[in-house]
Amino acid sequence: MTPTSKHSDLLNTLNQMKEHNLAEGPASAELRIDRLQRAIKLIKENHRDLSDAMSKDFGHRSAYQSATADIATTIKLLKDAIENLSAWMQDQPVEAPEPGMKAWIQNQPLGVVGIISPWNFPINLSFGPLASVFAAGNSAMLKPSELTPKTSALLAELVARYFAPEELTLVLGDAEVGKAFSALPFNHLVFTGSTAVGKHIMRAAADNLVPVTLELGGKSPAMVDEDADITQAVERTLTVKTFNVGQICISPDYMMIPENKVDSFVEAAKAFVQHSFPSMQDNPDYTSIISDNHYKRLIGLLEDAKKKGANVISLAPEGEVNYDDKSRKIAPFLIFNVTDDMDIMQEEIFGPLLPVKTYAKPEEAIAYINNNPRPLAAYYFGDDTERQKAFARNTISGGLVINDAMTHVSVETLPFGGIGPSGMGAYHGIHGFKRFTHEKAVVLQSKEGASGKRLRAPYKDKQAALEEMLDS
Structure with missing residues (x-):
């Protein structure tokens, strides 16, 4: 396929996922937990095959290092999200300025999040962000690195087995596919990689005003x-x-x-x-x-x-x-x-x-x-x-x-x-949940509606009271 057709195919997939999200409404706590549990199941039931694939991609990779950093650590992140999800999802009441008025912050899913993961920890840096993305009630499109082809191919097979395409879709391909992927109108885009590539990712995302989380490293x-x-x-x-x-x-x-x-x-x-x-x-x-x-x-x-x-x-x-x-x-x-x-x-x-x-x-x-x-x-x-x-x-x-x-x-x-050249935005735990939700301000006006009535004409009587307050 040409880069143009790759982009059109990817865009079609993204639009289908967005339409499904709108039709189904926000994911319930039960569905979010189910997705997180399936992610754990995917990793635990296939950890030996995943470690073997990673080792083949590296030429040789320590089995202990893979089990520690890519398997156990990632499962820990996913379990932490499950354990804390109920508390994270609660609306946050705030003090209202007028009697009878109520105000709170509602944590709302963003929609479909794009994730571009690197080769150095192919499981952890794919499913680590996914722990926060799923906990926040989103679905995701994942583009793993072409430098770990065996691991990426195995992940594609496993993702299709454990998840419906409207929940999680994995995209395989080279740098051209990655370029097309980064230009999609996601509701949020996560990239882990070099500072040099991060600049291109941010530039591509800007065309669609897609907010980004960039983890870029540095010295x-x-x-x-x-x-x-x-x-x-x-x-x-x-x-x-x-x-x-x-x-x-x-x-x-x-x-x-x-x-x-x-x-x-x-x-x-x-x-x-x-x-x-x-x-x-x-x-x-x-x-x-x-x-x-x-x-x-x-x-x-x-x-x-x-x-x-x-x-x-x-x-x-x-x-x-x-x-x-x-x-x-x-x-x-x-x-x-x-x-x-x-x-x-x-x-x-x-x-x-x-x-x-x-x-x-x-x-x-x-x-x-x-x-x-x-x-x-x-x-x-x-x-x-x-x-x-x-x-x-x-x-x-x-x-x-x-x-x-x-x-x-x-x-x-x-x-x-990171900060500055080493990245922007953060995830893990509650910080990832907040990163991939929109904190929506919600106000329930009182029956009297006093705060709104001050804006109604005529203003003559209100003007005098206002000036008295300002001059005091």
Whole structure:
């Protein structure tokens, strides 16, 4: 099909879903819970097949990582929505200005929500937003990534088995299909991916005035303060940097450490990686880079840094290669003496490469973070309460974790989203429910209608009373 016909077919599907929503009326609490339960059932009954498909798409992916991040975490989000749905759906009364008048906020479904999900966590970043979308009473069209074709094809088969097309429709296709998808007149559009693509998504949505939620990533910093336990900071940062081999939107993208901590930092990093991954190329716990293009891009970032004077330290196990073209497995690297003219300090890395900058005073680190685009997440290591508060107050990011990395994403009661170049809007828990509903103002006028009568002519008597009030 040509892009034009793809758009017309997609538009026809969307219009049918909108017509069905209007005909059926707002989804009841029972129907919303049923959809959420079916989503859980889809994932639980097919989790092994889904994990196997994800591993094949990656070349190799740790089964534990898939079970943790894509299966268990997603089920937890869906269950949280079920448990809290009744409370979320209640109208919210507000104080009325006149006796006898009543006012409240009604949470109303938006309609049909479009979701464009990425490849790095294909289940979590499809069904995570769906938990909020379904809880809010909407239906959805889902476009998963073409970079995980086996997982996307399996999802298409499963979605058709567990859901009616007017509830959830999955669209397969390449970037051209994605372009046509983003141009549809959804009632809301969710996109997870790069900042560069996010700009195109927002531009396409603007033609139809479609509101968007964008989760875009960026370069998330980790600052190690002078009083921090350097070993703890290294271990907790590298835990995330090696999980899914750093192919995570909130993976630490660079670290800022005191200049006198370099040797202890390197020593702790080597010890941690050796303990966690005594081998890598034949280790089922160590995941591959998603594609040849992404693999080559990461090697290019590394080579560019070397050419421009960086001190590159491989954390590959002794006797193993640093990276292998066939397995697409890249060992973790520490990159010191980085400068802003290096590509690795300008692009979101999305891999096991960790630039490390040093500072003489903590203020230098905070200034550097603030002089760069606002990140999706920031991480601070240090035990002094006042300095923790100062870092939180003086830096701006989508989320902040103190003395750990990535922990905030698993707390359903917290909003998850970016700010500025790292995104807009947030979801998870009640925040997702609110994101995908319209808070409609409702007023029930009193029998006397006093607040409305003040607008009726003649105004002569009312004018005198009004002026007296204004002059008092």
